[in-house]
Amino acid sequence: MSGSVTLVGAGPGDAGLLTLGGLRALQAADVIVADRLGARAVLEQLAADGVELGGEVIDVGKLPGHHQVPQDEINDLLVRHASAGRRVVRLKGGDPFVFGRGREEQIHCETAGIVVDVVPGVTSAVSVPAIAGIPLTHRGVATTFTVTSAHDQLEPGGAVARAGGEHTVVLLMGVNTLGHSAHVLASGGRGADCPVAIVEDGYGENQRVTIGTLGTITQLAAARRVRSPAVIVVGDVVRLSPHAASPTASD
Numbered sequence: 234m235s236g237s238v239t240l241v242g243a244g245p246g247d248a249g250l251l252t253l254g255g256l257r258a259l260q261a262a263d264v265i266v267a268d269r270l271g272a273r274a275v276l277e278q279l280a281a282d283g284v285e286l287g288g289e290v291i292d293v294g295k296l297p298g299h300h301q302v303p304q305d306e307i308n309d310l311l312v313r314h315a316s317a318g319r320r321v322v323r324l325k326g327g328d329p330f331v332f333g334r335g336r337e338e339q340i341h342c343e344t345a346g347i348v349v350d351v352v353p354g355v356t357s358a359v360s361v362p363a364i365a366g367i368p369l370t371h372r373g374v375a376t377t378f379t380v381t382s383a384h385d386q387l388e389p390g391g392a393v394a395r396a397g398g399e400h401t402v403v404l405l406m407g408v409n410t411l412g413h414s415a416h417v418l419a420s421g422g423r424g425a426d427c428p429v430a431i432v433e434d435g436y437g438e439n440q441r442v443t444i445g446t447l448g449t450i451t452q453l454a455a456a457r458r459v460r461s462p463a464v465i466v467v468g469d470v471v472r473l474s475p476h477a478a479s480p481t482a483s484d
């Protein structure tokens with residue numbers, strides 16, 4: 234029997250946001266190669282709900298020394314198991330193709346002659362703001378949104394920095410570079426009063442919402458010891474959140 238790889242988006246960490254296609258792939262898998270963020274929580278919730286998955290789970294989110302398994306090793310692991318005839322699910326947080334290196338893994342496997350399917354997932358970029366009551370677009374408030382990685386650094390004078398008030402900016406992986414991002418966006422035309430929300434650990438035990446402005450958010454985040462993982466939303470849509478009524482609301 235020839236093996237296969239299915240890239241499955243686990244969503245943000247709530248089993249209710251795993252797709253039916255994702256669940257079916259997990260149930261059919263011989264091997265599940267799981268990330269830490271999002272994926273592990275979904276597997277644990279499925280087990281707690283009595284959903285039996287027969288596949289061997291390989292956790293590539295961390296090793297005993299707490300280091301993530303390098304991408305090359307993950308790629309090789311997928312090819313090795315699929316080449317041995319196993320049905321492999323690569324379970325990734327959110328959506329595999331949104332800052333998830335999903336296409337890299339797909340290309341690596343296909344180059345090795347492995348058939349790869351993709352089951353998209355619910356990205357944290359949309360779902361984590363939603364749990365805080367923040368829509369990314371809203372009639373009369375925002376018509377456009379950009380999802381960007383703070384790793385890629387917002388360029389002063391660049392397209393995202395210059396975008397106007399009806400443009401929501403969503404930052405992933407942005408906690409450590411929050412000060413830089415807030416400065417670039419404030420000086421790019423939105424001004425220091427533009428609302429900002431940080432949603433930490435969406436759908437997790439430590440979910441918490443911090444609301445401020447581009448002018449205040451860096452200090453607020455430091456005072457509240459905001460930590461990754463978090464989704465940062467910049468724009469007037471933040472005012473629509475119920476948390477915006479009490480500016481540093483915490484859940």
Ligand SMILES: C[S@@+](CC[C@H](N)C(=O)[O-])C[C@H]1O[C@@H](n2cnc3c(N)ncnc32)[C@H](O)[C@@H]1O
Pocket residue numbers: 245246270271326327328329330331332333355356357358361404405406407432433434435436437461462463464
């Ligand atoms: C490497 S990116 C992966 C994104 C993923 N592919 C997706 O579509 O959601 C990791 C970043 O996603 C965000 N993230 C993912 N899950 C999250 C969650 N449950 N709560 C808050 N942020 C989350 C954080 O910004 C984190 O640093």
